[in-house]
Amino acid sequence: MTRKMIQMRNLIMVVLIGECGLLFGLYLLLNIPVLLTFSAYALIKNSVIFLIIAYISYILENNHLSVEEALNKDAKNAFLFGGIALIQYDENRNIVWTSDLLKAMNINVVGVKLLEWQPHLASLFDDEDVKVIDIKGKNLRLIIVKKQS
Incomplete structure (x- = not known):
């Protein structure tokens, strides 16, 4: 919410x-x-x-889908084992959903603006393909995947 x-x-x-x-x-x-x-x-x-x-x-x-519900339990386990976290945001860059890995890390950012949570991600929207950030002592590589219409 x-x-x-x-x-x-x-x-x-x-x-x-x-x-x-x-x-x-x-x-x-x-x-x-x-x-x-x-x-x-x-x-x-x-x-x-x-x-x-x-x-x-x-x-x-x-009323949100987890990776397990959207794909299957094997996909959820693969994302968790591989350390792959997903964040979905709307057109105003408000975070509307996070995957199970972020929940397991106690990172509850649903409802927060993406750039309020991590202001240095602004460059991802301009030119860069990959950005590395530190969250709770873990280095995370971030990639923006554009939604296909």
């Missing part, structure tokens, strides 16, 4: 909790029975919305 979607999800959750807190606080201050009814309604409604948002977030986070 991209960073903006996570921020939006968190903002919505804060608003839902704040609404319930505000209504219950007003009921405690003013002691008007109608506010208790509104507070209970808001609590039930916001709980349902909260659960729906949590479920959608779970689906989006787990």
